[in-house]
Amino acid sequence: MDTRRRRFLGMGAAGVLAAVPGFALAAPARPRGRVVVVGGGYGGATAAKYLRLLDPAIDVVLVEPNAAFVSCPLSNLVIGGFRGMDDITRPYGTLASAHGVRIVRDRASAIDAERRQVRLEHGEAIPFDRAIVAPGVDFLWDEMPALRDPAVRARAPIAWKAGPETAELRRRLEAMPDGGVLVIAVPETPFRCPPAPYERACQAAAYFRRAKPRAKILVVDANGDVAAEPALFKRAWAELYPGMVDYRPNSKAVDVDVATGTVKLELEDVKGDVLNVIPPMKAGSVADPFVTANGKWCEVDWLTYESRAAKGVHIVGDALFPGPVMPKSGHMANAQAKACAAAVAALLAGEAPNPAPTLTSTCYSFLSPELAVHVASVHKYDPAERTMKAVPGSGGVSPAMSAQEAAFGYEWARNIWADTLA
């Protein structure tokens, strides 16, 4: 090895970055330093975009393994056959071309808070001044052992991260005979998107009603009642799909046997032709070092989103231990990401973060392709308790399902995708 090459490798941060495809060695370090964002979902992609909007002097690197963004919101309509995967897929490229975010297509294997670098599965580590970690959720496999095996998941897709499993669950519903049974098993709260299991039952029912009218849907729920908008979902099942949805509360799934089509509950077994067992959840595994609440979730300072476990590491989205009545929603992750980006930009500029942040969430649930309901909330900071609390009197749910809310729901999706990615 000649001297010049050795000197190149010894250049520290700049040299490491040069080894990552897409990082030009010639690019000057931006004066405010570098933020590495881990994960390009609703939280991470929004944080990357808004950091660049807030301060173009910040070097923003987004680490994301997938080639494109696939939305969980609206993905139940793909499972029902009313939308295609293309309809819920959006490119990441605009974050680079319009906002100057540097995108590294790789999976973060570790976040080293001590050395301030993000390690990658394939490329070399990327140094950061601050990291924003948006890892989403992972599953507690010990509480649903059979699904740990990818071969079992191929036959009983979870489809709780929109992507290939969403399409696979759709294929299985199409292949199911008329008169067959779909079993949806709901985990104990908190889990990503509380209304989603019940919306999924509605979308499958809308498909069955047209294509397989003798099919049944068995919803076995670990919770004592429907975990979001219970009256609205039960009314939809009774009025839109009479006799099709069998809802059983206090029925916790503990394992699956795909060979016999069995979902094992605590007290009995149920059988189905298509199994959609959703395991209990925790923060995405790359955030494991920052888990501080009941072994599952990450606590943060709500003014900065800095981890309670590590300096310089900020966390947003479904991985958080939430404030009271704060949902794990894509809308909420987008809102948290903007508050986090503003705080990180302030800290990098040597300024104080916003002492009075506000967050909102509006989640639309589609009860058929044409009818929807919502749940909305507004959250503000309580300095004495150092948490975000819902503003009394604000927020709420729809009085009834409506076509107007479905139209708004589709428009919400288009606009939040643009706000997150474009």
Add this chain to the structure above:
Amino acid sequence: MPPGAASIDLRAARAICLLAAFAGAPAFPQSRPTPRFAPPNLSPAGVRALAANCAQCHGTEGHPAAGSTLAALAGRPRAELAARLAAFKAGTARATVMDQLAKGYSDEEIAALADYFASRGR
């Protein structure tokens, strides 16, 4: 009381509130004290952060996606925006969700948001 006890109680209280909400119980039982929120931050950065909460539905900086049927906020007259938000908050304007969201903002915040979006280019 040991130093950690208060925060453990707080966590338990949070968990109970969370469970109550997810189970469909009222989010604010009568016995729960009204939260004491930080005073609104009406500095330029504070209002910008507040306005960012409108963008999920109404587009970044109040510019929705092309052809969207949801209202564009950028460049609308200040008085029109302020009156509309006030009517949503008062419950006098028909709405699906904006009446619920507007109740989360103080009158000063509504005035600041109207100023902010009125001063954006269309």
